[in-house]
Amino acid sequence: MQFKIRAANKEDCKEISRMIMELAVYEKMPDQVKISHEELERDGFCQNPFFECLVAEVPEHHKSREGFTVVGYALYFYTYSTWRGRSQYLEDLYVMPEFRGNGIGKSLLSKVAEVGNQKGCVRLQLSVLNWNTPTRDFYAAKGAQDLTDSEGWHFIRFDGQNLENLVNEAPKDE
Amino acid sequence: MQFKIRAANKEDCKEISRMIMELAVYEKMPDQVKISHEELERDGFCQNPFFECLVAEVPEHHKSREGFTVVGYALYFYTYSTWRGRSQYLEDLYVMPEFRGNGIGKSLLSKVAEVGNQKGCVRLQLSVLNWNTPTRDFYAAKGAQDLTDSEGWHFIRFDGQNLENLVNEAPKDE
Numbered sequence: 001m002q003f004k005i006r007a008a009n010k011e012d013c014k015e016i017s018r019m020i021m022e023l024a025v026y027e028k029m030p031d032q033v034k035i036s037h038e039e040l041e042r043d044g045f046c047q048n049p050f051f052e053c054l055v056a057e058v059p060e061h062h063k064s065r066e067g068f069t070v071v072g073y074a075l076y077f078y079t080y081s082t083w084r085g086r087s088q089y090l091e092d093l094y095v096m097p098e099f100r101g102n103g104i105g106k107s108l109l110s111k112v113a114e115v116g117n118q119k120g121c122v123r124l125q126l127s128v129l130n131w132n133t134p135t136r137d138f139y140a141a142k143g144a145q146d147l148t149d150s151e152g153w154h155f156i157r158f159d160g161q162n163l164e165n166l167v168n169e170a171p172k173d174e
Numbered sequence: 175m176q177f178k179i180r181a182a183n184k185e186d187c188k189e190i191s192r193m194i195m196e197l198a199v200y201e202k203m204p205d206q207v208k209i210s211h212e213e214l215e216r217d218g219f220c221q222n223p224f225f226e227c228l229v230a231e232v233p234e235h236h237k238s239r240e241g242f243t244v245v246g247y248a249l250y251f252y253t254y255s256t257w258r259g260r261s262q263y264l265e266d267l268y269v270m271p272e273f274r275g276n277g278i279g280k281s282l283l284s285k286v287a288e289v290g291n292q293k294g295c296v297r298l299q300l301s302v303l304n305w306n307t308p309t310r311d312f313y314a315a316k317g318a319q320d321l322t323d324s325e326g327w328h329f330i331r332f333d334g335q336n337l338e339n340l341v342n343e344a345p346k347d348e
Contacts (some may be wrong), residue, residue: 082249123337142336156302158287
């Protein structure tokens with residue numbers, strides 16, 4: 001199947017927003033999505049964007065049942081390792097179910113790595129849910145290492161009230 | 175003990191570099207550190223910095239045995255949640271052993287959260303090694319959630335040859 005990987009533009013945010021919800025449904029946490037396409041437009045297409053995004057597009061004659069031609073996306077940002085330096089984090093990689101098995105996900109992933117390589121990034125990281133075997137196998141097959149299994153790294157998060165508490169405890173500047 | 179939390183400047187990179195190594199030794203992975211203070215200067219103090227950093231400084235009369243007055247640091251960067259939006263990731267939080275127990279780590283953490291709050295961040299994330307009980311307890315006591323335990327998130331990494339392979343497989347632009 002023909003498809004094209006390209007950098008997302010502001011006008012793609014509605015499509016990206018739709019697919020973010022589709023991915024959350026797959027991850028069994030649709031109620032977690034609190035973000036609008038307006039926020040994506042604001043945060044991804046400003047002076048110092050919080051993220052970058054690639055989209056996969058198919059020709060009109062391959063469009064989805066619902067008539068979509070933007071059928072996948074990879075949303076990532078730049079991070080930093082104090083051991084190795086410039087790195088990338090892949091927040092989301094998604095291909096609509098009816099378009100899977102055509103190498104679109106693999107192409108999105110490789111393109112993200114290529115963009116990072118051009119910026120001097122030496123790592124590409126992401127996270128997966130332990131029950132999500134197809135996804136874990138997808139990355140493992142490409143040589144990715146599971147650092148939670150191999151080194152014992154755990155994800156920690158502050159949000160909501162416990163984050164507010166931290167903010168309120170911050171020392172006041174003289 | 176008196177101490178001050180302030181934004182790091184370029185001139186602090188040698189001290190930050192020294193403490194990055196001290197932290198890696200504590201984490202039992204000193205051989206993993208491949209970064210120089212010149213790289214920190216380049217990547218943290220450029221147009222679109224890859225990270226931001228706070229340092230903890232004590233007065234001259236409290237200086238460390240080796241004569242250091244910069245005794246802790248918190249290195250973080252901005253990330254993005256496609257569910258919640260603007261977020262922060264705390265890459266490193268470190269206080270020199272002889273200065274622990276004075277609230278310096280807590281102040282660094284709170285100050286990072288305050289800076290994020292001013293930027294509209296709704297999450298502060300980080301990762302810890304599962305054997306590092308003191309650190310896990312430190313964050314848990316402040317209400318942080320362990321997402322690896324509660325939701326089953328695993329860290330995945332591409333680097334070295336497997337990352338190069340991805341880059342080389344990227345579809346070529348027409």
